[in-house]
Amino acid sequence: MSVGIRHDDLRRRNRAMVLSAVRRAGQPSRTEIAATTGLSHSTISAISSDLIHEGILAESKPSETASLKRGRPQVGLALSPEAAAVVTVVLSLNFLSVAVIDYAGQVVAEEQRRLDTLTMPRDELIGECTAIVRRRLEDPDLDVGSVARIAMGIQGITDSHARAMLWSPITPLTDIPFADILEKEFGIPATMENDCNMMAVALQWRDPDRYRDNFIAILLSHGIGMGLVLKGELFTGTHSSGGEFGHMIHRPGGALCRCGRRGCVEAYAGNYAIWRSAMGMSEDAEPVDVGDAEMRSLAAKAREKDGPEREAYRRAGEALGFGLGSLFALIDPAPVAMVGVSAAAFDLIEPALREAIAQTAGGQHSKSISFDTEPNELPLIREGCAMRALTFVDQEIFAPGVQARTGKQFA
Amino acid sequence: MSVGIRHDDLRRRNRAMVLSAVRRAGQPSRTEIAATTGLSHSTISAISSDLIHEGILAESKPSETASLKRGRPQVGLALSPEAAAVVTVVLSLNFLSVAVIDYAGQVVAEEQRRLDTLTMPRDELIGECTAIVRRRLEDPDLDVGSVARIAMGIQGITDSHARAMLWSPITPLTDIPFADILEKEFGIPATMENDCNMMAVALQWRDPDRYRDNFIAILLSHGIGMGLVLKGELFTGTHSSGGEFGHMIHRPGGALCRCGRRGCVEAYAGNYAIWRSAMGMSEDAEPVDVGDAEMRSLAAKAREKDGPEREAYRRAGEALGFGLGSLFALIDPAPVAMVGVSAAAFDLIEPALREAIAQTAGGQHSKSISFDTEPNELPLIREGCAMRALTFVDQEIFAPGVQARTGKQFA
DNA sequence: CAGTATTTTTTCGAGGCTCGAAAAAAAGCC
């Protein structure tokens, strides 16, 4: 049951609102903030004065176009970079990447590392993750505010509380409580996020006009993943991280999927599935890892001439189309972003995909569905993790209950 | 962008919260309301005193068990029946039913009518709907507060603003703006709701323990419909009313569906599909209407001995299972209520359904998924419409901005 | 049966928040 609004919540929520408006708009003036939040000028003045005194916001020079206008120039408000910092950790197949990001969202330090995730034992994998974070945090050159949050992203299934990796294609290991591990190791609140969800979060910040209330981010990589935003909010399941779009059933009893079941969308559209089909292998053949370079040359071959390679992409498009069609039957069509190495081959996938969608209930407006492609998923995932961590700081650290705020103010 | 909280909103929201607590709990005392809302006793005292003076709430005798306890007995607060009234209109195949309901949720008048919806011309269908409402409203015996809302429910697709019927299986007519028609005719705000969504709303009120945050209501009738509640809120699409579960693709290119496409879940699990299959007709045969009595005797035959009837139900279960499995891959498993005439034959459907789910990604916890059945959909739909209309009154009429409230208070 | 204990509800003053109006500030314009 939702809870009543107490009097103290008022200021707390409006503080969060102001911070959110500044993060979104970049350097809005107090007047602009008043307009977007619907609060009065006096309230915005009071809140921003507080935030400036607390070192969370800073006044910046008026924007360059300001000199054209008549009256008193607007003073832009910006996030104070040194107010806090966050750390992002992205663990993907054979690759680990960490970044330290200031409160204004700028990357101030980073480190990347290749490692063999598929064969690494549990302790070693965890050890690599904590070690790389420790190196960045203990770097004497690092000059940021106190680190307030760690957000880790991983391909696979995470639990619904964003605490643990339950299963991932990058390692045979399961149920690693990364959030707890990082919190215990560094004493900093941490979360474990699903990669596709972070892609969706990043898209929402990168292009809010296109990706606002309802959209879908699909990862076309070794596996097929999905991040779904509905009504402006990330949709995550009640038990696990999010939609297992790749494991919707395309053909009951069909091709063998990495998950062990048959007929999943991924068993037709994952890299290994496209490869398997292009090589003329059986649909029952065990999934194998295919490198990005191989996939790119496969796509080149498919573009060159009609043959089993092109047919493999066509079948991938068909599977994705039926999957999307079923999804659209449930949630109404929405913009789609295709991310990952096979998104670079979307020209080979799109025709069959559109044809399949058109045969489904969700395909009534199939022509109006627009697709965007982004071949490189890692920057998106990192960006999503960063924004996730930063908005947490905005809302939970810098706009807490009154007690905590005054505590900080006079400490 | 979400908007800041203005000072006046505070009281408005807390009033709404109190009304909601009373509607949910029945006859809670002020102390109980304070506990569930988290507001202080003084605030609850002030708000409920207002609401009582405005005639919206009334004190009722303490509950019978009160006499056991020691101190001052709790005074129950109840919704004042005469504070307002709402009207529900449910239009289904060959059947029109209207009820007038008081603010406390009791039916105070009703009328039902058989009519031939499939052949009726547009004007006549609209005319019947407005006429039956007019008769109930103008009945001199009717003794209720002013009617504040009309909620109409219909099987089929409604637009996302709950204003119009876009398409319905009960009539060849399309795009009837019932909400506008009713508003214009009676000067009372009206909405046009989807039947399955209303079933879900009703279930949430009937059994809040079982149907709270995430659950699914599936209508097994001529067509297959779904009402979906996620995070405690009805999920409706952005363009149309809700999930077209029945038109998810079960077998690409498969059996002919009423919608004209092929392979939809409905083309295997709708009454007409079960009938078609049981009678040994082709999967391409045109869908025909099958009466409830025929369906019941079909189910009886299927229970009696193994044969084409039993096989037809088995195939229906398989289609429903794969559809549910795909859905659960996206949203995590949740309790399911099967409603409608074929829900009475769920014993015939369930084994194949569970088997199909177990083969899908959503089926990991398939044994834990629980099904409930309710053969009669009409009472549920009406109840959902009633609650929808009443909660609208709670929130929009009795907890409006400050101006309107004081206006009402002193008028 | 009167006094005490217990629980619910109301009252009352304090503190905090937002708002509107007016004032102050900071420019460009003439």
Place this chain on the structure above:
DNA sequence: GGCTTTTTTTCGAGCCTCGAAAAAATACTG
């Protein structure tokens, strides 16, 4: 340099919620 325009701050008023204390209404106890 005065006037206009726009932004920002200041200030008093009005609400709202809260906590503490008081009042109300009952059961228990000897």
